[in-house]
Amino acid sequence: MKSLWDSHVAVSRVVFDHSEPEQPSDYTTHISQRMRLVKEAPDFLGNPRRFAFNYSLVESVLDTLTPERLVLFLGTHHLNFSSSGLGPPDDNPPPEQNSSPINFPWPELDQKEPIYSTPFSSIDTPPELLEYWGSLTPVPQNLSLPGKNHFIPTDFGLLKPPSNLSDTPSRVSVASKGVSLWFLQDTTFETPHVNMYCSITAANPDSDSVRWIELTVLYAQMVVEVLTPVLYPAAELTYSMGLSATPQGLQLTFSGFSDPNIMTRYIGNTVLKMKDYDALVKVFDIVREKRRDFLENYKYSNLPYRYIYNYIQQVVMERPYWKLEEELAVVNDVNITADDVIQHAVKLFTDASFLCFAHGNINQELAREYTMLVSDTLTPSPSASLLPPSGGYQRQRVTLADPGSYSVTLPTLNPSDKNSAVNVVFQVGPPCSAPGSSAGSPCEEQYVSATAHLGLIDHIIGDQCFYQLRTVEQLGYVVFCFQTANSGITSFQAVVQSQEYNASYVLGEIDKFLEDFEVSTIANFTDETLAASKELYARTLRKKSQTLRDESDRLWGEILSGREQFDYNSQLLGALDSITPESLRKFYRHHMTDPAQYKKLVVGVYGADSPVDLSQDSSYCIDWETTDHSVLEYNANNSNCSQSLTL
Secondary structure: OHHHHHHHHHHHHHHHHHOOOOOHHHHHHHHHHOOOOOOOHHHHHOOHHHHOOOHHHHHHHHHOOOHHHOOOOOOOOOOOOOOOOOOOOOOOOOOOOOOOOOOOOOOOOOEEOOOOOOEEOOOOOOHHHHHHHHOOOOOOOOOOOOOOOOOOOOOOOOOOOOOOOOOOOEEEOOOOOOEEEEEEEOOOOOOOEEEEEEEEEOOOOOOOOHHHHHHHHHHHHHHHHHHHHHHHHHHOOOOEEEEEEEOOEEEEEEEEEOOHHHHHHHHHHHHHHHOOHHHHHHOHHHHHHHHHHHHHOHHHHOOHHHHHHHHHHHHHHEEOOOOHHHHHHHHOOOOOOHHHHHHHHHHHHOOOEEEEEEEEOOOHHHHHHHHHHHHHHHOOOOOOOOOOOOOOOOOEEOEEOOOEEEEEEEEOOOOOOOOEEEEEEEEOOOOOOOOOOOOOOHHHHHHHHHHHHHHHHHHHHHHHHHHHHHHHOOOOOEEEEEEEEEOOEEEEEEEEEEOOOOHHHHHHHHHHHHHHHHHHOHHHOOHHHHHHHHHHHHHHHHOOOOOHHHHHHHHHHHHHHOOOOOOHHHHHHHHHHOOOHHHHHHHHHHHHHOOOOOEEEEEEEEOOOOOOOHHHHOOEEOOOOOOOOOOOEEOOOOOOOOOOOOO
16 A cells, blocks of 8 residues: 555656646636645645655545445436346346346436536435445456556656757658658757657548448547556556547557656557557457447537537538448447457558657657657558658548538437527638648638638637627527638638527528628728737737647647648738738628628528528538538539428
8 A cells, every 4th residue: 555655646746746837727727626725835835744654544535435425426318227236127138237136216307407407316325225236246356456657757857959950840761661750859848748649541541431430430449448547557647648540540649758768668558559459359349339329329418509510510511521320330230340340450550651740858869769669560561652641631621612602401419409500601712721732832822811811800700799699689608700720721600509599590690790790890990900900810820839739739730731831820920911901801791791702601400499491591502411422512513402401
């Protein structure tokens, strides 16, 4: 017990003394959430007395951990329970299931929580059920106290920067032609941390196959399931690892203290487990069940505005992207086995290529060492020629080819949800930010200018949108107006969710607000008033990343997209200088209020009591039920409002 305590103290000291600085607002919030009454200030600031081992205190805490003190929270969409000691026995329980002879007395849900009115009840656990739980099999042998934490760093020294250090990422030569490495040693945040990213692209990905991506998802989640107990000691020290599926392969990330011995161990343990197929097979069933639960419960766990923004818009506008039922069909396919996932992973890593980026308190040699540790372990013989950096690492955004209003209308996923929601997207573009569109090209200059205009409009309109649509019109609690950039296409979006009004009415109010704003604000800008707004927006563009991780994410986004424009905000500042009241008026009119010129996508969902069809207000209608991955643009030929939508 004493050794465990000492390990805990060592972890606490490292995290307290060497964690990355937080935003002041986050720091004060965390303090207030954990505030405790202490006798003296040093107690709060880390007085050694709180680290002194006290066996009696530990023993008294352990003595309180009894079944009688258990608070059990059970949540479900349906009161339909299996026989596992938590409910009435099934008619035909599986043979391997341990049925409980005690039926849990499920009460009527006679209370409602105050915010969302979710029904619930609270009861005492029956004594006979506590007695039954106490009689069950003793603690499994593989459940034991943890051993020594081998991830505690000791080297917190900051590397001395070389005289020729660049302030932007640069390529680093590596031995393999199938591996591309970008690197930047940090001199801004001066923190003993490092962030590393690797995009792994299969030699022949079947990107248009939902089965291919679902097998990749299952593999990634199996790896995470196996790694969770292995890397938990490192997680206590704020190390983190991420593994996610992409249409072309996998993305792998590492973050933590830069101590080379510990980071090498952390990365090495991760990639070795990624190839430990025997261990992965053992967790296939539980991972598959988790994935199935996520897909099946999506309709209950997402409000309509998230549904249309995070899901429907992506199905309609991203390539490739698949519908939930398509993904669920793959997960439910009884013919798919753990061996199928493993064979898929083996094929994925065969001749794969790697695009990596290392940033932080790290030098080129360590960056190269970590990268080759990943690539050599996962793909001993990487691709002879590296795939184009952004040739398929990201999804493509479907363009609205012809001016006009495009609409998608459908019911909410949850049939009992009475909310309606509308997401209006004004697509600006142009989509010229693909690889090869170098800075300074005519297309790129046009794109930067459009982004600067839209960013300025977003800065001016944001608060007014919220005030008018939520506070004045009281359409609903959820109101957002914001600028986005997806796969090289910039857009302005408005999202409103309402329980009081249907989607058609909400859409009308959004349109009316945008038209009124043009008359009241955009049309009245003078050189002086616009200069003030431009300066406020310029301050936002000049604002630097607040943490190493934020800056790493920003730089990685430029590398992954293939743009590699690490000074993009500087380009926006240059374009902002050239914006005039007249250019702003023309831009706003062209892209946001003139039906003959704008390219507008309306995604609407209607609640249980307010069915509506938005096609009567649209130039073109998109049938989201038919997702053709060969379609990379919508126009009059493939978006016909004369065809009735399936509602």
